[in-house]
Amino acid sequence: MVQEFSDDIQKSPDASNLVIITGMSGAGRTEAMHVFEDMGYYCIDNLPAGLIKNLLDMAHASNLQKKIAVVCDARNQSYFANLQGELENLQGRNIPFRVLFLDADDEKLVARYKASRRRHPMCAEGMTLAQGIAAERALLYGIRMMARDVVNTSDMMPRQLRSHIQRLYSDESVRGGLAVTVYSFGFKHGAPTDADIVIDVRFLPNPYYDSTLRPLTGLDAPVRDFVMARDETVNFLASWNSLLDTVMPGYVQEGKQQLAIAVGCTGGQHRSVxxxxxxxxxxxxxxxxxxxxxxxxxxxxSVRRSIYEEPPADEVGTLPSADEPDWA
Incomplete structure (x- = not known):
């Protein structure tokens, strides 16, 4: 049964900069590596155990600022047999690390391999799939005993595994793991193609019609005050924020890593900003x-003038404002 966790789950106080991802073939190692990549780790798949020390030395010499996650598994049996000894060497050198061991029930592993139609790495000539799984489980016994985190993925969907790993290893809150980009734009310059959520605020009163505000932007206090003090804006923001508070936890629960919210007005100068x-x-x-x-x-x-050093508009004729109505 999958256990759900709250956002305030207790993280281990000694989370290290090196994570060894291992476990049963078919239990989710590839998905786990993708999660660590999204969390900013430097990831290597199928690394021979004897190269872990070399990797750490290289990272130290190059002043690598990222944490490291490596996948070591039974695909290379002769190299994998050395993993337990290599981890004991790291302990002897007082190099902190954590082992994430992914497991699943034999029946689930058999079903997953049958569905994928792939050959199990431990299946030698004449062996059945069940025998290959049993041989791998015996090979991994010592590593499983060393593992700090053992996760059984039998009843987990990929998004649930992602969420579980994030809660165990992320330095940030669960919400902080979702990178949100909010950007303003102008419909007259083209609708966005990369946004997950688009909101049109052209219904709000337009500062363009105030000649003192027309050359300013939504980053300027007079424009901001004009937009934000309106009753229409106050009512809109109350509903808009309530909508965000409803949908954002769903994106987090789904395991979404990146979300783009586009706010549009006519020209992308005043209201949307x-x-x-x-x-x-x-x-x-x-x-x-x-x-x-x-x-x-x-x-x-105003920005175009500062970049191109254009003369004031009254000397060359009125320049069109970015937030000018489409029909103007």
Missing amino acids: AIAVATGEHLSTQGYRVSVTHRDLHLAE
Whole structure:
């Protein structure tokens, strides 16, 4: 039975910079490696046990800033037999590490291999699949006894395994493991193609119609105050934040690693910028790891002048504002 964990699960206080991923073939080692990659680990698959020390020496010499996760398994039987001795050597050198051992019931392993139609690495000529699994289990017995974390994936879906590993090994909160990008854009410059959520805020009052606000952007206090103080905005943000609070935990539970939220107005200069910043601030207070960018802000009138050193608009005619209505 799969055990669900709350966001405040206790993490081990001595989480190390080296994780050895091993276990039964078909129990989820590849999926586990992908999880560590998404958490920022430097990952190597199918590393011969005798090269672990060389890898650590290389990482130290090159000042590698990432944590390391390596998959060592029975695919290379002659090399794998040395894994227990290599781990004992690391202990003797006082090099901290953790062993993640992935296991599953024999019936599940048989079913998974039959579904994948792949050959089990321990099946020598004339051996059945069940015999190969039994031989691997015997080979891994000593490593399993050394493992700090043993996870039985028999009843786990991939997303549940991902969530479990994140809770065991991530330095961040579970919500912090989801990288959220909030960006503003202008519909007149093209609708976004890479967003998971798109919100259109063109229904809000437009600062473009105030001549003193027209050359400014949503990052300027006068524009921000104009947008945020409106009753329409206050009501919208209450509903918008409530919607985010409803859907975001679902993305986390699903194991999603990256989420893009696009906030659009006409030109991407005023309303969308202010709302994107407010959205990022709200998600940050909820514990998510958020970046806020502005896709089309460089097209704004005031920014174009500073880049190209154009003369003021009243000397050359009025420049079109990025947030100017489409029909203007």
